[in-house]
Amino acid sequence: MxxxxxxxxxxxxxxxxxxxxxxxxxxxxxxxxxxxxxxxxxxxxxxxxxxxxxxxxxxxxxxxxxxxxxxxxxxxxxxxxxxxxPRTVSHALTELGDLLAALGATGEPEWLAAARHAWATLPAPADTPRAVVPVWRRPWVVLGGDTFAGDVLHRLGVRNLYAEHPERYPRPGLTELRDRQPELVVLPDEPYRFTADDGPDAFPGVPCALLSGRHLTWYGPSLAEAPAVLAAQLGRRLTHPG
Missing domain, CATH: 3.40.50.1980 (Nitrogenase molybdenum iron protein domain)
Structure with missing residues (x-):
């Protein structure tokens, strides 16, 4: 093949x-x-x-x-x-299993079994902040409803303020994002590469978490380590002065 x-x-x-x-x-x-x-x-x-x-x-x-x-x-x-x-972690795991079997994999690979276990045994989060999740800047684009990355964050305790939005990737202005009064801003490094110097400056005084876009949006072997990696990154929050 x-x-x-x-x-x-x-x-x-x-x-x-x-x-x-x-x-x-x-x-x-x-x-x-x-x-x-x-x-x-x-x-x-x-x-x-x-x-x-x-x-x-x-x-x-x-x-x-x-x-x-x-x-x-x-x-x-x-x-x-x-x-x-895939729009959820469960859906991604199922799709991956079906695809690999169709491509000739002999049994479920270890990384996929490990991913199933990691997500099935994820402890309940102690912190559930209200958050906005920009995925682009100029213009601002955020995670809306029915997205794979949104489900990942939900499982980690992040309450996306746009989770019920009819659009999957709404484009609110920065003023609207600030008016939502998020308790956390989640900034992945892809598709837009947010950094400590580009992103937190737009939300002075609001804690920001810089996340690995590969672990947030990729559905593959990275799913096995994603819960631990993202949980650790969510715990390291930056606050831009202002």
Whole structure:
């Protein structure tokens, strides 16, 4: 089997579970380190000619990361696609198990079993702050309802003030975000790379937690360590003076 992945987290999951079948991946597929496959451009704008030249038996896609027109073009060219769209941790674990089995994995990989255990045994959080979760700046975009990352944070005790918003990624202005009076601002380092010097400055006096975007949004081997990593990062909060 020949597989091309246009989703970084699935690239990692396939590469560490079914070695040898992955022949292509995006330029943004950074895990596992040293992955030696043909690069086919970005997730949003892949080089479809290069993808087709690899003669894949299946191309892995995600509803949020990839464009519908690229999926349609691959299908029109006779290439099967496998489209993922997890909105919860449980959904992600199920999707991963189904995908890996279809790709020939012999039994459930250790990392997936460890991820199931880690999330099933996650202790109840002692702190449940009201939070906003920006994922972009200029303009401000935040996590809304029905998102995988939102479910991750909910399980860790973060009460997203936009969890009931009808849009999955609303675009409130900074004034509105401040008026919500969050007790915590969660700032992941992807897709926008928030840092201690870029993000907390917009919310003076409000504690901010800088989180690993890979552990917050990727659904793959990182899911096994995500509860511990994110819980530790949520406990280390910065407060910008003001």
């Amino acid at each position: 020949r597989v091309v992945s246009l989703v970084p987290s699935l690239t990692e999951a396939v590469a560490v579970t079914v070695p040898g079948i992955l022949v292509g991946a995006t330029d943004w597929c950074t895990h596992p380190a040293g992955l030696a496959v043909t690069r086919v451009g970005g997730s949003k704008y892949p080089d479809l000619a290069r993808v087709l030249a690899l003669r894949p038996d299946v191309v892995l896609l995600n509803v949020e990361e990839n464009r519908r027109e690229d999926a349609d073009a691959l299908i029109a060219a006779g290439v099967p696609v496998w489209v993922t769209y």
